[in-house]
Amino acid sequence: MNLVKIMNSRYSTKKFDKTKKISSEDMNQIKELLRLSASSVNSQPWHFVIASTEEGKKKISKSTQGFFAFNDEKVLDASHVIVLCSRTTMDENYLKHVLEKEDKDGRFLNDEIKNSMHNARNTFTNFHKNDYNDLQDWMDKQVYLNMGSLLLGAATLGIDAVAMEGFDVKILNEELGLNKKGLTAVTIVPLGYRSDDDFNASLPKSRLDEEDVFTII
Numbered sequence: 001m002n003l004v005k006i007m008n009s010r011y012s013t014k015k016f017d018k019t020k021k022i023s024s025e026d027m028n029q030i031k032e033l034l035r036l037s038a039s040s041v042n043s044q045p046w047h048f049v050i051a052s053t054e055e056g057k058k059k060i061s062k063s064t065q066g067f068f069a070f071n072d073e074k075v076l077d078a079s080h081v082i083v084l085c086s087r088t089t090m091d092e093n094y095l096k097h098v099l100e101k102e103d104k105d106g107r108f109l110n111d112e113i114k115n116s117m118h119n120a121r122n123t124f125t126n127f128h129k130n131d132y133n134d135l136q137d138w139m140d141k142q143v144y145l146n147m148g149s150l151l152l153g154a155a156t157l158g159i160d161a162v163a164m165e166g167f168d169v170k171i172l173n174e175e176l177g178l179n180k181k182g183l184t185a186v187t188i189v190p191l192g193y194r195s196d197d198d199f200n201a202s203l204p205k206s207r208l209d210e211e212d213v214f215t216i217i
């Protein structure tokens with residue numbers, strides 16, 4: 001696998017072939033990719049809504065109307081559409097839930113190590129809650145990191161994708177009942193296979209030059 005080749009060949013798909021569907025084997029890999037992503041102090045402050053049915057995609061497309069209509073076709077024609085959500089709270093109950101899962105997965109040799117992990121995670125969370133006052137931003141950043149690996153991972157499987165911030169968050173939260181579940185939509189990623197007439201597929205990549213983006217010391 002040549003990583004640069006894959007990074008060059010992946011692109012933001014503007015038109016999907018609606019007749020082509022992602023196999024359930026590939027979707028299982030995509031789900032594992034989302035679940036296994038790294039996050040600060042292993043906080044995993046995310047949840048993913050995956051739509052593959054016409055009904056599910058139509059629900060999501062209620063948030064790609066009006067000003068966001070340029071994204072509507074992508075949602076409706078993609079094979080699968082993933083709504084990447086962030087938690088809206090990070091309380092003691094949730095932190096304990098993560099801790100107990102780590103314990104079950106065999107992460108702790110003894111209670112002392114377990115307690116110190118809990119204290120460290122609490123300390124980090126409290127920095128963002130009380131000192132930096134950016135708890136929601138911090139959680140959203142973890143979701144963006146996850147989206148980055150999703151885009152690359154999908155490309156390695158030969159699956160086309162587009163990251164989308166162009167949607168009405170309020171409408172989507174309402175439509176999927178996210179706020180009631182302590183969640184908010186952060187981004188949407190439609191996945192599938194490009195249409196033969198996607199204008200964006202044949203355009204060259206454009207990125208800033210090396211000297212703009214690197215400082216070697």
Ligand SMILES: Cc1cc2nc3c(=O)[nH]c(=O)nc-3n(C[C@H](O)[C@H](O)[C@H](O)COP(=O)(O)O)c2cc1C
Pocket residue numbers: 010011012013014071162163164165166167187205
């Ligand atoms: C966070 C984020 C949000 C984006 N939102 C949209 C969007 O709403 N609609 C769209 O067509 N493309 C969207 N894009 C695609 C970018 O415009 C695209 O990634 C960028 O121009 C680089 O092109 P490439 O992905 O083809 O390499 C988004 C990309 C990112 C990373």
